[in-house]
Each structure stands twice: as structure tokens, then as C-alpha cells.
Amino acid sequence: MTGSDRPVVAVVGPTGSGKTALGVELALRLDGEVVNADSMQFYRGMDIGTAKATAEERRGVPHHLLDVLDVTEEASVADFQRAARTCIAEIRSRGRVPVVVGGSGLYVRAALDVLELPGTDPAVRARIEGELAERGPGALRERLRQVDPESAARLRDERRLVRALEVWELTGRPFTSFMPRREYVQPTVQLGLDVDRAELRTRLARRVGAMVEAGLEAEVHGLAQRGLREGRTASRALGYGQFLDVLDGRATVEEAVEATVVATRRFARRQLTWFRADPRVHWLDPSGSGLVERAVQVVDRAAAPA
Template sequence: MDLKQKLLVIIGPTAVGKTKLSIELAHRFNGEIISGDSMQIYKGMDIGTAKIKAEEMEGIPHHLIDIRNPDESFSVAEFQELVREKVREISQRGKLPMIVGGTGLYIQSVIYDYQFSDAPGDETYRLQLEERAKEIGNVALHQELTEIDPDSARQIHPNNVRRVIRALEIVHCTGRTMSDTQKTQKPDLLYQTALVGLTMDREMLYQRINARVRLMMDEGLLSEVEQLYQSGLRDCQSIQAIGYKEIYDFLNGMVTLDTAIENLKQNSRRYAKRQLTWFRNKMDVQWFDMMDTSDFSKKITEISRFVEGKLQIKSNT
């Protein structure tokens, strides 16, 4: 890994304004954007994931959007591999790679030297677990992981059987959980990284989230989810995403549409709170308050100066 590769990372909770800022900075620093959102990889899931529209890109190349079908699983390790390859490609073109998103674990796995494969393995035990998964089902096997390593189980979807098995295998081989193994790692930053975090007053953020949910409904979120539902999509990693599972509850007759929308707002607010907690605890972030963006150009200039100093580069302005 070339440690001199420069990387700009923009993180923050949902609805804080990452997309708009990222486009401005991409223009200033000749950047290309890699999505750091674990759900924007899925085709046909546009409105609920707040996927950037083509006209909003303003000609800036975007990567890792629409690369999987909704019935496919996707792991942190896969994301790590794909993004690191994109960082290399973009750097080789003389552009600045930018990761923009809110999925903390995924972004953390890319920029720090975490190793998912270092722990010892046991092929015989792994094959036994694969057979066991076929016999008792994915959910039951995931429940076994929940009982011995709840932290890892929370991060792994039941249908991501390969990773469930890997977590069980690590406990079997080492006597320690995968989450404990990760906690003891003291990873280094792999890149010359400018880590920009966007934040704002929680009440204002929650108002923006509620407004975004209303806009999503106006833009056709119900129709988008109905298409996935009518295609037969069930029990997949993708539809566990906020914005989809709530509407699925409505389509399954479990709640009214109004209740589903309220649940979507509440779950989005809770997710934003978890995102902020994660970023503050896990990453060395330079935070910028986005409360007052009446003079957006001033905010852009402030953040640009930080990026210039951190990456030792000059902006185009």
C-alpha cells in the first residue's frame, strides 16, 4: 500500500448535508467520489437510500453505486477491498479520491489497517457450520452467534452466512470473539487522510430528517418499495435498510401507512444518533458545524483550508 496516497473522507449523520458539500469539494480538489453508504450499492433502491441523482453529480464521477442486485448480500470485507482498489485507480489518474457516506464501520475498515483474515481458521469446523446453516437456517445460526458474540452479531446480517460462520470460527479457534479481536487491534491510517465530519444541533438535524422522509414519500418511496416487494424480494440484507423495512411492514399488513412513515422518521433519527456516537468514538475527525449555512461559500472555504493543510494540496479556487 502506498502510504502517500491522499484521501478525503466526508462523514456525518443522515441529512446533514454531505452530498452538497462533497460536490463542491470535488470541484475544488479535482476529486472523484466513492460512496461510503452500505445501501447505495443496491440497484433499484434510490429514493430510500437518498442516492444522488445524475443531475446533482455535476459531472463528478461517482463510484460504488448500483453495483449489486437487491437480493445479494454484501460484507464489510468486500467493501474494504473494492474501495481500496478504487482509491488506487483514482489516485493513478491524478485525481483526489473522496469517500462520502455515513456507514461508520465500512469507512473505518477502509482507512485503517484492519485485517479480517488474520485470525486462525479451521476448515473442518467451517464446513460443519455450512452444513448446519443448511439444516437449521440462517436466522438460527445467527442467533447462536448473538448468544456468544452479540457485538459482531449486531454488525452482521443473518443472511450474510459467510461472515456469521467466520465469526463463530474465530471464537472456536481462539476462544475470543471477533469483536474483541478487533478492539485489541491498534490500526494505523493507511492513507494521508483528511477526515471531515459534518454535524449540527440535534433538533435541527431531526427536523431535516423528518422533512427528508416527507420528500421521499412525495418522490415515490412507496412505489419504489412496492416494486421490490412485488418482485418477491424477502428476508434479504438490502430490505433491512431504514426506509424499506418500515414500508415492508405496511405491505405485510402489520401497520398502517401513517405508522410506517412515523416509524421511518423515528428509526432515521435513532440511526443519526448512532452514527454520531460511532464517529466520535471510533475516528479522529475534524468536525464542522453545519447549523448556519446561510453563507455556504464561507463554510466551504473553511473546510477547504483544513483539507489543504491536511493533504498538502491546493484547491482550484
């Protein structure tokens, strides 16, 4: 079976489950190229704390949409969607298989699914953010409840609350009306890595410890000098905010490690909830033998004529 016969492949699942390694293996087996869909791996210099694949770990496989933003820039789902779909089309034009890899659920869906993204207006957003700072999230939530009660009930994050009001002002439509449908833009197969919960907890603690040993604190220190604290998106990455607290004297290294482990485990649970809700994901046990072969079989079955 040639690359042009196979669907787009996506490798999804919680952080620490082995998505990066499987994505590289599949790209090698299927004559593919990797498209990154981890929103924190867009950032230059955020390598250790995001477990970004090294040149050696990429094993010669082309990787796209890594290191495309400075830490002061804000990640945008709309910008990512355009860039990811361009990458996928170009990979297809070379007769190769796009392998989308990442655990940022909305970004994965922006790349794969029918999804309309509303525009932005910096002036409108700045005004709403000013209102948030002056009056607090309760007032904004109440205003949103009047025009978009579903979003008001669902959104907890202040940033998304601001975004929902911005979308309403710009389009006159509720934020929820722009949610993606479970409809692929082109033939696609999603492979999810289903790690035992206890094993995943152990893996994540071990992973954070390894990051610290590899120099996470020094990485954060260098990025702080490049504006990490001012980065609206990058500064919230797991481990980076916690180690900024170390640099600023608000926490010890031990406290930052524990806080990062707790936050990472919580994030992994949210990722699992997101991807479990999608019935199209084919779940694979990465602890069993022949993971790559099992994954290839799923891809080839999806490509076979009905």
C-alpha cells in the same frame, strides 16, 4: 496544490447532515472523484429511500460503488474494502483526489484504516443460523461467551452474533481481534458534519416526508417484485422494511412514516456515537457560511508539510 499532493478525503456524519452535497462540492474544488461508502446505496433501484444523488446532483463528478448490487445480494465489508481500495488507487493513478462519502461507519473504516477482515464459509454460517432459529439467541450468546466474552457482551444484533461465532470457528480468534485500528492506510483527512441535534431531528422528519412524496412506496413495491423481502441486507434499510409492512397490510402509510422517522433518528444517534469516538475527525458546522471553503482549508492544512 495538485490532487496528488492532497490526502484522501472522507466526508462522514449522520444521515441527513448534507454529506452528499459536500462530497460533490469538494470533488469539484479538489479535482476529485467520489467513492460511495453508504452500504444501502450499493443497491440498484434503492434510490429514493437512500437519498442517492441523482445524475443532476452529481454535477458531472464521477461516482463509484453506487448501484453495484441487486437487492437479493448481501453487502460484504470485505468485498467493499477490496473494491473501495481499488477505486482509490485508480483515482490516485489519474492524479485526482478520492473523496469517500458515507455514514456507514465500519465501511468507512474498511476503506480508510488498517483492518484485517476474516473470511466466510456459507456452510458454517448456515449451520449457526440454523442453531439460532432452533434454539434462539440466548444459546448462541452463551456459547460465544465461553470463547469470546468481550464480543458476547457487546453484540446485540443477531446477525453479528452469528458472524462472531463463524469467525471463531474459522480462525480460532475472537471477533474483537479483527476490529480496526485507528491507523490510516494512506494519508487521509476525515471531515464530519456536526448538525445541531434539534435541527437534525427536524431535517430527518422533513426528509422522510419528502421521500414519501417522491414515491417511496412505489419504489418499495417495485423492489419487492425483484426480491427485496429475500434480501438479507437491503430489506433492513431505513424506510424499506416499514413500507414492506404497508404493502403486506401490516401498517398504514402514516404508521410507516412515523416508524421510519423514529428509526432514522435512532440510526443518526448511533452514527454520531460511532464517529464522535474517532478523534481524527475534523468536525464542521454545516449551518455556517463558507462550508466548502472551511473544508478545503482543513484538507490543505493536512497536506501541508509539518
